[in-house]
Amino acid sequence: MSHFPCLLPLSLISLALLSGCSRPMTPSPQLETSSGFSIIGGESVPPDSPLQAHVASIVMFRDEDPNWLNVCTGTFLTPEILLTAAHCVPEAGRNDLLRVYRSVDIWKDSVSLKVMGFIQHKGYDPQKSYLNDLAVVRLEAPQDGVKTVDYQRSVPSMPLTWKFLAVGYGRTSGRTSEIDPSGGAGVLRSVELAADFYEPSIFYFKAQISNKQGVCTGDSGGPALYSNVEYDRDWIQSAVTEPQNRSVR
Template sequence: MTPLRLICSLIAWFTLAQPALAITGSRSAPSDAVARALVTVIGPNGVVCTGTMIAPAVLLTAGHCATSQAALRIVDYAATPPRLITPRKILIHPRYNAQDMAAHRVTVDLALVQLPAPMPGKAPLALGTPRLPVVTGAPYTIAGIGSSSPSGSDVGTARAAPLVATGKPGTLQIRLTDPSTQNKRPGMGGCTGDSGGPMLEMQDGRSVIAGVVSWSTGPNFTNGCGGLTGVTPLTLYRDWLVQAARSLGAAL
């Protein structure tokens, strides 16, 4: 099967076999700088995630998106036809626990993926400087490449959604919600297709990465999307990311 047909088959499988999971309720495009940093990550069994370039050949994504190095691929849409890139190396945070993830317990859902070479047309985003405390109502933006609606099949288009922190945000996990719906009815939010995508905040006049999208719920804690978006903040883990990226030959 050619790379293009393989990519189309994987995306079709994802659309048919997975719950309708992507940034929903928003058709807003991220800024050009954010869009240039986003990449499509394909994992085992057709799972689709988002990654963010943080160095010319290193991307940040969710740990649960990168557990199989043998099957993980990055889509290069700049090639004609699009091609699949096999990573050179994957580093998952040592405190990521797949069993905790499956049981919906908090875990460090972070991973770095090293590519063989920089991707044409892509440019990295900077990691933010952690700000404490995180307060309820703090504004953030998430970005990802999932479809625009639960029944959509337009995977691969970069979208963004402005959300706010809710509940009791801390250094281990932040829950985001659409400020206009407050998890009571369907609103904007991220889902599985956007796992690994960045949570962004403004620092010194630019968008920087403050966390990584990990999970989502539907309204009122139902299955699906458009309710809550769970994020692993970089507050406690920025130093690990910097050191791990350095071990891959990248200076952040």
């Protein structure tokens, strides 16, 4: 029996991928990074913010290296199901390598939520491209206080330039140090960005990453949210952020 009986096929979700800096996050000070620019430039999300109820941190571990971990972000589709990026989950069947945290600061939260299962998009192939880099994660039990976000089921009509809110647990800098080996990852933040290129046929858009603002490692799987006043909805998820090479898919 499927662990995801209520989900629509992921192919029906019109999502894009938003990029910034690269590589997984690890607490080891020996982490190497090819990125040398400061990014994000947003604000920490307070615990009582409505944004905190929309997302959670998804952390992946490795058996062979207890000091390695990869921080990502997920968005609640239901009180027990999170939408994230496919590269944020391990090989099939390894639920024990995933932990989910709902705190705005995972380093101060020792309580993790148990994962029942996860599914990657069937079209995901990391060797070819980052298209279809989508996955859903199901928790063992529904969570109280969750606020789900409407997601785009069809290609919307958007202006040439439009603003959205990127939300995630990513780094605040492309560099790490012995003082802060995480690079600032693990704390929920938000930043307003502008899309300056849009291809409606495949819902592809490019974000302006400038003025030391953008997304980075740890924001993968997080939402790009925009307000839809016309339909009286506070937020609609229009993208899953993908910090990889500063392009958007």
